[in-house]
Amino acid sequence: KQEVTQIPAALSVPEGENLVLNCSFTDSAIYNLQWFRQDPGKGLTSLLLIQSSQREQTSGRLNASLDKSSGRSTLYIAASQPGDSATYLCAVYVGNAGNMLTFGGGTRLMVKP
Amino acid sequence: EPEVTQTPSHQVTQMGQEVILRCVPISNHLYFYWYRQILGQKVEFLVSFYNNEISEKSEIFDDQFSVERPDGSNFTLKIRSTKLEDSAMYFCASRTGGNTEAFFGQGTRLTVV
Numbered sequence: 708k709q710e711v712t713q714i715p716a717a718l719s720v721p722e723g724e725n726l727v728l729n730c731s732f733t734d735s736a737i738y739n740l741q742w743f744r745q746d747p748g749k750g751l752t753s754l755l756l757i758q759s760s761q762r763e764q765t766s767g768r769l770n771a772s773l774d775k776s777s778g779r780s781t782l783y784i785a786a787s788q789p790g791d792s793a794t795y796l797c798a799v800y801v802g803n804a805g806n807m808l809t810f811g812g813g814t815r816l817m818v819k820p
Numbered sequence: 821e822p823e824v825t826q827t828p829s830h831q832v833t834q835m836g837q838e839v840i841l842r843c844v845p846i847s848n849h850l851y852f853y854w855y856r857q858i859l860g861q862k863v864e865f866l867v868s869f870y871n872n873e874i875s876e877k878s879e880i881f882d883d884q885f886s887v888e889r890p891d892g893s894n895f896t897l898k899i900r901s902t903k904l905e906d907s908a909m910y911f912c913a914s915r916t917g918g919n920t921e922a923f924f925g926q927g928t929r930l931t932v933v
Contacts, residue, residue, distance in 0.1 A: 741921055749926060750826075750911060751863070756921035796863065803876050804918055806851070810863040 709734045709801050711811035719817045724787050728814045730780040730797030738805025742771050742782050743796040745813065751796065754782070787818045822846040824925035826912050832931045833902055841897045841928045843912030852895045853913040853922065854887065856880070863911070869895065902932045 710733045720726055730740075739758045743751040755764045755771045757780065763772040770783040780797060794815045798808040825844040833839050845852050854866040867877040869887055886898045895914075899906055909927045 739919065743924070748929075751913075751924040753921050753923055758919060798863070802865075806868050806870075806876050806918070807853075807865040807878075808855070808863075808922065809865070812862050 709737075709799060709809045711797060711799055711809050713795075713797055713811035713814050715814060716812065717815040717817075719819065720787055722787060722789060722818055722820050724818075725783070725785050726787055726816075728782040728784070728795050728797075728816070730782070730811055732778045732780075732799050732809075734801070735775045735778050736801075737775065738800040740771075740773055740780050740797065740799050741808065742769075742780075743798065745794045745796055747794075754795075784816075787816075789818050789820050792817050822923075824912055824914055824923050826910075826925035826928050828928060829926065830929045830931070832933060835904060835932055836901050839899050839902055839930065841899075841910050841912075841930070843895045843897075843925055844893050845895055845912065845914030846923060847893070849914035849916050849923075851875075851915050851917070851922075852887075852889070854897045855911045855913060855924075856908040857911065857927075858908045866897070899930075902930075904932050906930060907932045 712731050714729045741756045742754040757764045757773040768785040773780045794813040796813045798810040827842045852869040857863045865878050867881045868875045884900045888896050909929050911927045912925045913922045915922045
């Protein structure tokens with residue numbers, strides 16, 4: 708059974724820092740991987756989708772990488788801002804033709820002004 | 821920008837009552853999903869729906885749960901006889917195809933008392 712782990716569980720940084728969030732998964736036979744942002748009590752906002760054939764994907768200040776063979780993905784956030792404070796979730800597509808997401812527990816990020 | 825819409829945002833129900841959670845997926849999407857997140861826990865897959873039938877479901881999705889797409893726009897999750905442990909945030913999601921990113925709604929917080 709696929710397990711997704713995110714380290715660290717919580718992170719507090721001063722504004723302006725570059726930071727890396729880690730995601731690992733136990734079974735490398737995934738289809739795609741998606742990073743989400745979740746604000747307290749809110750829904751999930753899609754940040755990036757990395758398809759299984761890709762090594763990385765970029766959107767603005769965000770860059771996500773994927774290494775299927777080692778079962779790892781990282782989300783790099785450049786020049787962090789207080790508005791980046793949220794929980795970041797990593798999820799892998801598994802199951803019948805990659806039709807379901809298995810989520811990690813998230814990294815709760817606080818960016819202090 | 822198109823979005824997944826869920827109603828209600830919060831529902832309180834008595835144990836044993838039936839509830840229906842409603843979702844309007846993004847209009848050109850073909851795959852529909854329900855996930856749930858118990859407070860403080862990971863987001864968990866419940867069911868996927870494609871071409872008017874369930875394509876995959878988890879162990880959580882037992883006989884108490886059902887899904888329906890009653891018309892061309894709505895997608896519903898019914899819980900027949902709610903239990904205290906059904907209290908959670910329920911998320912609807914949709915996507916266009918098998919290799920594309922999933923978009924999530926803002927969630928319905930279900931509280932069973």
